[in-house]
Amino acid sequence: MKLLTLLTTLSLLFTLNAKELKKLDLNPLTKEESNVILNKATERPFSGKYYKFDKDGTYLCKHCDAPLYTSHSKFDSGCGWPSFDDALPGAIKKVIDADGRRTEIVCATCGAHLGHVFAGEGLTDKNIRYCVNSISLNFKENAALVEKKAYFAGGCFWGMEYNFEKVKGVLSVDSGYMGGKLKNPSYKDVSKGTSGHLEVIEVTYDPSLVSYETLARLFFEIHDPTQKDGQGPDRGSQYLSAVFTSDKEENQTIKKLIGILNAKGLDVVTTLYPQDRFYKAEAYHQDYYKKTGKFPYCHVYIKRF
Numbered sequence: 001m002k003l004l005t006l007l008t009t010l011s012l013l014f015t016l017n018a019k020e021l022k023k024l025d026l027n028p029l030t031k032e033e034s035n036v037i038l039n040k041a042t043e044r045p046f047s048g049k050y051y052k053f054d055k056d057g058t059y060l061c062k063h064c065d066a067p068l069y070t071s072h073s074k075f076d077s078g079c080g081w082p083s084f085d086d087a088l089p090g091a092i093k094k095v096i097d098a099d100g101r102r103t104e105i106v107c108a109t110c111g112a113h114l115g116h117v118f119a120g121e122g123l124t125d126k127n128i129r130y131c132v133n134s135i136s137l138n139f140k141e142n143a144a145l146v147e148k149k150a151y152f153a154g155g156c157f158w159g160m161e162y163n164f165e166k167v168k169g170v171l172s173v174d175s176g177y178m179g180g181k182l183k184n185p186s187y188k189d190v191s192k193g194t195s196g197h198l199e200v201i202e203v204t205y206d207p208s209l210v211s212y213e214t215l216a217r218l219f220f221e222i223h224d225p226t227q228k229d230g231q232g233p234d235r236g237s238q239y240l241s242a243v244f245t246s247d248k249e250e251n252q253t254i255k256k257l258i259g260i261l262n263a264k265g266l267d268v269v270t271t272l273y274p275q276d277r278f279y280k281a282e283a284y285h286q287d288y289y290k291k292t293g294k295f296p297y298c299h300v301y302i303k304r305f
């Protein structure tokens with residue numbers, strides 16, 4: 001009876017383990033890979049794919065794809081194997097080697113052999129080195145950042161730049177010129193008002209953090225889109241209100257917002273142009289207010305939506 005209970009328990013355990021393993025959906029391994037991952041061999045030093053490798057991303061278990069380390073914790077220890085001074089929470093299990101001297105590291109999810117861990121070497125602030133076989137790892141590169149650019153003309157670019165630089169998701173703002181005929185215009189050329197350019201800002205942003213519409217709404221709220229002869233005290237064609245759009249979608253967004261403002265009784269004079277060549281302005285115009293510590297005289301936020 002006792003034996004039967006034991007056998008039942010064992011078979012139940014076996015069934016569970018088999019199910020658990022099936023759920024893990026393990027990747028098939030080559031002979032070389034299983035030699036390290038299953039039989040705990042060590043790859044030759046300086047031979048692995050990820051030894052001299054510094055891309056931005058996450059290292060996964062070759063066998064089960066569990067995330068183990070990020071590139072932020074990787075460092076060059078000179079030992080010949082990829083080295084990390086931290087692992088993702090709960091990703092790694094430590095096991096004392098049979099000889100009781102070294103500490104083996106295995107994937108906490110599937111038990112794949114990864115390498116060994118050493119403490120107290122003083123190589124990094126964290127004072128720990130996860131020494132991992134490249135062959136036990138896969139690498140997933142972080143998705144490259146997609147940048148977009150938006151172009152607005154709303155008077156003096158100093159104040160425009162100042163306001164847009166404060167927006168979350170905006171990566172950078174440059175002051176410059178757009179919309180004229182003259183090639184490589186200088187500030188002097190644009191100031192005369194004869195080159196045809198407007199003072200424009202180039203807003204580089206991360207569309208996953210801020211939308212074009214959010215930027216466009218801000219544009220209409222930090223300048224007066226009804227002023228016909230310039231912006232604030234700055235008069236002249238180079239200070240007129242305009243948006244340079246790069247596609248139909250941007251164009252429709254601006255038209256929609258102008259429609260909303262018109263419905264509120266504002267006689268918007270903002271002109272829409274297709275995007276043209278952007279000429280970055282002279283260095284002293286970039287980050288003008290940040291550099292001088294002055295406060296913009298030309299742009300005030302007014303809630304209009």
Ligand SMILES: [Zn+2]
Nearest residue numbers: 061064107110
């Ligand atoms: Zn694993």
